[in-house]
Amino acid sequence: MANGELGLQGIAKTFRVDGRLLPALDGIDLQVTPGEFITIVGASGCGKSTLLRIIAGLETDHAGAAVHDGKTIRGPSLARGLVFQEPRLFPWLTVEANVALGLENAGLSRDAKRAAVSEHIALVGLTGFENAYPRQLSGGMAQRAAIARGLVNRPGVLLLDEPFGALDAFTRTHLQEELQGIVAREGITAVLVTHDVDEAVYLGDRVVVMAPRPGRITRIVAVDEPRPRSRTAAALLHKREAVLAALDSGGRGRPEPRRLDAPDEPLRQPAAAIALQGAA
Amino acid sequence: MSLLAYAPPRSGDFTVALLVRLRHAAIGLLVPLTLVLVWALASARGWLPEQVLPAPSYVWQNLRDMAASGELAQHAGISAIRVAVGFAVGAGLGLLLGIAIGLSRPVEDYVRPLFTAVAQVPTIGWIPLLMLFLGIGETLKIVVIAKAAFFPMVVNTAAGIQNIPLSYREVAAVLRLTRWQSLRRLVLPGALPSIFTGVRYSLTKAWTALVAVELLASAEGLGYLLVWSRQMFWLDTMLAAMLVIGLVGYVMDAMLAAAEARLQAWRIDA
Numbered sequence A: 001m002a003n004g005e006l007g008l009q010g011i012a013k014t015f016r017v018d019g020r021l022l023p024a025l026d027g028i029d030l031q032v033t034p035g036e037f038i039t040i041v042g043a044s045g046c047g048k049s050t051l052l053r054i055i056a057g058l059e060t061d062h063a064g065a066a067v068h069d070g071k072t073i074r075g076p077s078l079a080r081g082l083v084f085q086e087p088r089l090f091p092w093l094t095v096e097a098n099v100a101l102g103l104e105n106a107g108l109s110r111d112a113k114r115a116a117v118s119e120h121i122a123l124v125g126l127t128g129f130e131n132a133y134p135r136q137l138s139g140g141m142a143q144r145a146a147i148a149r150g151l152v153n154r155p156g157v158l159l160l161d162e163p164f165g166a167l168d169a170f171t172r173t174h175l176q177e178e179l180q181g182i183v184a185r186e187g188i189t190a191v192l193v194t195h196d197v198d199e200a201v202y203l204g205d206r207v208v209v210m211a212p213r214p215g216r217i218t219r220i221v222a223v224d225e226p227r228p229r230s231r232t233a234a235a236l237l238h239k240r241e242a243v244l245a246a247l248d249s250g251g252r253g254r255p256e257p258r259r260l261d262a263p264d265e266p267l268r269q270p271a272a273a274i275a276l277q278g279a280a
Numbered sequence B: 001m002s003l004l005a006y007a008p009p010r011s012g013d014f015t016v017a018l019l020v021r022l023r024h025a026a027i028g029l030l031v032p033l034t035l036v037l038v039w040a041l042a043s044a045r046g047w048l049p050e051q052v053l054p055a056p057s058y059v060w061q062n063l064r065d066m067a068a069s070g071e072l073a074q075h076a077g078i079s080a081i082r083v084a085v086g087f088a089v090g091a092g093l094g095l096l097l098g099i100a101i102g103l104s105r106p107v108e109d110y111v112r113p114l115f116t117a118v119a120q121v122p123t124i125g126w127i128p129l130l131m132l133f134l135g136i137g138e139t140l141k142i143v144v145i146a147k148a149a150f151f152p153m154v155v156n157t158a159a160g161i162q163n164i165p166l167s168y169r170e171v172a173a174v175l176r177l178t179r180w181q182s183l184r185r186l187v188l189p190g191a192l193p194s195i196f197t198g199v200r201y202s203l204t205k206a207w208t209a210l211v212a213v214e215l216l217a218s219a220e221g222l223g224y225l226l227v228w229s230r231q232m233f234w235l236d237t238m239l240a241a242m243l244v245i246g247l248v249g250y251v252m253d254a255m256l257a258a259a260e261a262r263l264q265a266w267r268i269d270a
């Protein structure tokens, strides 16, 4: 797939809350090449969802330019799929019908649709729950159904907002592999927001680190490790430290900045604790 | 569905299910039966003169006589047709206007002020004016009933659509659902609970309007029977007509509830 190029120049977004202006994003510049896998990490409230919504075309009232394949983004498009931070399944539709919503406008035959839907339900491990209603699903199952809905029409650009946050470690690992495989096979450009630094480094070609008030990019860590990657590769561990350090220094004024590169030093703190510091 | 009494579902146990239903029915009959009992007692003891409160047996006898002579069926049939046609026209148009208002800001801006003002005028207030234009024939009755059914339908349909969460509308936007697709998959199912509230209100209003219009401009129908028998002090006939109206209303409401349960399987435990 030759397209799927994204360009963000000088993106700024201000919300008005209670009559006061709240700068959510400021001076966001990012070029994404076709087929690239971008992951975004940053403290809660630093504007990650807002940035995805701008790329998706849901938020058009902002400063700066958001461009997809040379065209300014003025609204949602089938060429850009979005998996929301919450599942947002329609409660009156079964799992199957919710996933099929992703194909309403795909122009497929009835049979092709049904096949694609059941293939994606299987992919996220919900076979047997085709006829269940959303209220009969657990939070993680609902999130997986939402992932299937976002994936089923294979958009050229796939935007994912903490898609695996509600999942157990085993399912998360499985879905990371599946997502990576699909994105690579189809040449999809992916932008994935996560709070999990391991996930960001494992999946991303580049990890974008953001900081809050106003939401801005503080560092971009390139992960050049070839795929398929091993989760325990030394290079990934180093990148992870770089991301954690960037998250830490971008936070609210830690007195002593951590070293950005600590090539040979093993981590002393448990990973989860560090990740929480960054995300809190 | 009672919100207060939560019984964990025991699937497959038919005897239990049957007992639960019987118990439910018994509870529902308790108050009406007590009332009839008090009524019987009151007339037997002569607490109230017979001209004011005839005995239940007397009313029952009257009801059976009217049923046997075909008089009751005739009145009830005429009223039922009026309500059915008026309700279908009024609620149908109300549904359409409610959808238009719910979906389109401009339509709402144009229609809402007039609509609100008109809705304040009680149905009875319209009858003299409408008589001037329509005479006192069948058209008048249908129009009055339709008008009564129209307003609650518009208000509830529009509110149901406007209350659909933004988060779902964003999903429809991202998936680029067409107008028709989002009407079918999002707007109508999302507004359905509110639309049903509208249907129930409409139906109640239609019956009320029926009585009002039959009172002023009819020589047949249950409303006529009610009013006429009251004026003639045939209180047994009046009570019989009241019973029939109440019963028909109850049956229609039960049918609506059943339709609602079928259409909203997603909300109710399987």
Ligand SMILES: Nc1ncnc2c1ncn2[C@@H]1O[C@H](COP(=O)(O)OP(=O)(O)OP(=O)(O)O)[C@@H](O)[C@H]1O
Pocket (backbone or CB within 6 Å): A015, A016, A017, A022, A024, A042, A043, A044, A045, A046, A047, A048, A049, A050, A051, A085, A215
């Ligand atoms: N519709 C809105 N109206 C007003 N303020 C908003 C709105 N949406 C987001 N904000 C504000 O913008 C900022 C960024 O929000 P956003 O949801 O993008 O953060 P986030 O990085 O996705 O956070 P999290 O990791 O918790 O999901 C927050 O301060 C939030 O309060």
Ligand SMILES: [Mg+2]
Pocket (backbone or CB within 6 Å): A048, A049, A050, A085, A161
């Ligand atoms: Mg978010």
